[in-house]
Amino acid sequence: MKTNLTKILALLMLAGLTIQSCKPKNAGNASSSGSAEKAYVAPGKYDEFYNLVSGGFSGQMSVYGLPSGRLFRVIPVFSVDPEKGYGYSEETKPMLNTSHGFVPWDDLHHTELSQTNGEVDGRWVFGNANNTPRVARIDLASFKTAEIIELPNSAGNHSSPFITENTEYVVAGTRFSVPPDNANGDIPINTYKENFKGYISFISVKKESGEMDLAFQIECPGVNFDLSHAGKGKSNGWFFFSCYNTEQANTLLEVNASQRDKDFIMAVNWKKAEEYIKAGKAKRIAAKYAHNKYNEKTHTATSEMKKDVLVLDAKALKDICYFIPCPKSPHGCDVDPTGEYIVGSGKLAALIPVFSFDKMLKAIEGKQFDGSFEGIPVIKYEAALYGEVKKPGLGPLHTEFDGKGNAYTTFFVSSEVVKWNIKDLKVLDRAPTYYSVGHLCIPGGDSKKPNAKYLIAYNKITKDRYLPTGPELTQSAQLYDISGDKMEMILDFPTIGEPHYAQAISADLIKDRSIKFYKINENENKYVTKGEGQAKVVREGNVVHVYMTSIRSHFAPDNIEGIKMGDVVYFHVTNLEQDWDVPHGFAIKGATNAELLIMPGETQTMKWEPDKVGIFPMYCTDFCSALHQEMSGYIRVSPK
Ligand code: CUK
Ligand code: CUA
The missing domain is CATH 2.60.40.420 (Cupredoxins -  blue copper proteins)
Incomplete structure (x- = not known):
């Protein structure tokens, strides 16, 4: 195991070196003027899609047009924005209030559009604050942050804000396990195993108004929740989370949290959890968190400090959470449009495991368990596995879907997007990215109905792609035409902050509802x-x-x-x-x-x-x- 890890780390370093020393010789250029034309939107013409992109450590969300890559707006969400007076005007200051007081900055990682029947509907887009755990709802009629809710019992809010197929819940998993807020936190850090817990939060969303509320939380063993996605169609009612650091290490995570051959995907039966809530099985525990709302009539935000939250105990209830082993530090956790296939992406794994929802249910029914982890049943790997994509690339991170039976996975280390077929798990095509791609986005690519015309890769390293601008270069994205069998790169465009996840949606679902002015x-x-x-x-x-x-x-x-x-x-x-x-x-x-x-x-x-x-x-x-x-x-x- 150790040697394996050393080998992988060496590969990672090698990849870093290659990036620094290689100068692409037209390698990543749009191959012909024909492909450049595909990204051309004539002056005065509208783009076909809105692209809502995470602003990473800028704390904001940016709005681009596709296929042109033109930047239309930066929506202030978690950071003050002098351009718009956001966080400076008396009306907007309460939006950035938290249980720690006024926090003028955060790190926005993921964007997720609201859905109706599993399809993106263009009403709201949600964003997560990774540092001081919060979830924001942005109204896509006003392009303003309408609401921010803080999450208690959480520290880091990375596995967020993913939603159920009718936007019943926005779900968030804590990145760092910590002692719960109502416990005495003044304890040695090396008591992690005994005292640290992982919480996942279910935020309910009102149908018409979109108003959020922290409905309940589930207390889980102390692991790090990384990413998640809701089940859909047949798996609606379940939620899937990738978890790393199942070693429960509290120091030198880079080594100690990567020792096990497999970490987990945690499957959560949220319909069952709802039943337990209704049956009064939750404990109401003290928890202080801010809930901030912006009122479009008074043009003023208010901040309310909440005092408690309902918590279900995953260990005691036995049948709401299950672990599925997943190779080596899983990052992305993506569910295909049919809801049958759950794709895990182990950052340090040389394969992509694809799990079957049907097999998982059967395994639970037949108790095909491999013991338990901290009181949560662990389903046998083979019992839930549909199959593995062999040798797809190095450092798989995230997967989106085209709705035609294909998946597209990003590879950070080998800097590429790989297209593969879900049924036979065969690699169909690969396209280089410049460089070290993180997330990717296909319009509706994590919903039931992808609109698979384009794919956008969000890269972590820019190097020589643009004119030098001192020690820091612009962050960047790359647009591919995926309407044919082969992916074709058609555009590079700069992004703000560090882009993580993004969503894209047909402009028709938003543009005519856009507010023009207030009466x-x-x-x-x-x-x-x-x-x-x-x-x-x-x-x-x-x-x-x-x-x-x-x-x-x-x-x-x-x-x-x-x-x-x-x-x-x-x-x-x-x-x-x-x-x-x-x-x-x-x-x-x-x-x-x-x-x-x-x-x-x-x-x-x-x-x-x-x-x-x-x-x-x-x-x-x-x-x-x-x-x-x-x-x-x-x-x-x-x-x-
Ligand atoms: S993370 Cu950034 S590349 Cu924070 Cu969603 Cu995977
Ligand atoms: Cu310038 Cu008003």
């Missing part, structure tokens, strides 16, 4: 000013409220006097425009709360505590008309 007479913000005539300055002790309006191209009021040192000033700026694409910005010299960007019909507030006596110019930051430069004013700050 000013429906604005319920407490500090709205519905007409220029109502603009005013109101003093309450040392607190000053400026009710301000903006319309092309002036603010009202635009000269503000009477502010004194020691005052706390709130600028409530209402954008009176009633037209598409006319935001106004708002900035004050020296203000530490960045700027505001106010959509037509919206009110947003900047809090300002002047730091000295003097004249402070303010201005609109968004070029809104020929007289944009004139959209400015002065604030006078006088001594106390």
Whole structure:
């Protein structure tokens, strides 16, 4: 086992070296002008797909068009964004509230679209915060973060936010096992085996509104949950998680957590878990977590601190969780469109195991177990295995499907995407990636109905693909046409942060529902000013409220006097425009709360505590008309 590991690690290093020393000689170029044309979207024409891409450690989500690879928008989710005032305006600050207080950054790994009957429906897209465990719901009518829920008893939220086929639940598994929140956490780290637990969270989603709630959690043995996917069709009712570190190591994971020949895929019967919840089998335990919502009528976020959560004990209940052995540090865990095949990808394995849902059920029924792990039954590998894809490549990570019986798996070490047939497990095609691909995305590629025209590979290493930009190069994606038998690379495009997972969806499902502006007479913000005539300055002790309006191209009021040192000033700026694409910005010299960007019909507030006596110019930051430069004013700050 050890030698095997050493060999694999050596291979990994070798691959790293190869990447650094190799210069592709046109190897990765779109092979002809014909293929370049496939990615060409003429000026003024719309793209066919939206691509919703994880922003990795930027904490945000980006929106691209496909096949052009054009960047349309960065949606602020888990990190403050000065461009939009997100996390700076008084209205949006509560979105980033957590049980630890205001957390202005996170690491967004996976995006997952809402589904109806197993098909992507374009209503919402979910994103996970990997660092301070949270799940966000982004509304695809407004392209704004509508809700963020924190997850208690979790540390790192990597195996998330995957959903059931009618978006009943968004599911999340903790990356780091930790002592539960209600336990005394001040214990030696080397008591991992006794005291650390793994939790998976089931967040319910309301049908019409999309509102989330932490329905329940399942307490599992202390392993690291990595990725997951819901069953679909015949396997709807089950959820599958890849788990690594079944050695339960707490130090030098790179070596100690990779010793076993097999880790696990954990199969969770969530329909059964639901029954146990209804039957009152869950314990309500104390847990503090934030639940933040953005209200589209008041244009204001609220943050509520929750106090407890329902928890089911996987060990005590015996029949909600099962382990299936899966070779060497499984990463991706993907379910094919029929729901029958579950693909595990062991990062250090030289094969891809494909499990059969039917065989798994039979194995459970016939108790074909290989003992148990921490009280959870372990199904015999062969009893659940459909078959193995032999020698597919090095370092398999993630798999998506085309709905025509084929799977596409990424290989980090050998830098390629490999197409293989699910039935006979034969490799059909391979295409190089530049370099070291992580996730991949096919529109609807993890749903029941993929729309397999394109495949996008999200690469971890860029090296020589673009003009050098100092020590750090852009992150990048590559687009392939997969409509034929062979994959054909047609485009490189840069991405933001480090892209992990992404989703893509036909533009028709989103574009006509997109909000163009907010009706000013429906604005319920407490500090709205519905007409220029109502603009005013109101003093309450040392607190000053400026009710301000903006319309092309002036603010009202635009000269503000009477502010004194020691005052706390709130600028409530209402954008009176009633037209598409006319935001106004708002900035004050020296203000530490960045700027505001106010959509037509919206009110947003900047809090300002002047730091000295003097004249402070303010201005609109968004070029809104020929007289944009004139959209400015002065604030006078006088001594106390
Ligand atoms: S992970 Cu990034 S390549 Cu965080 Cu989904 Cu696999
Ligand atoms: Cu308003 Cu520029």
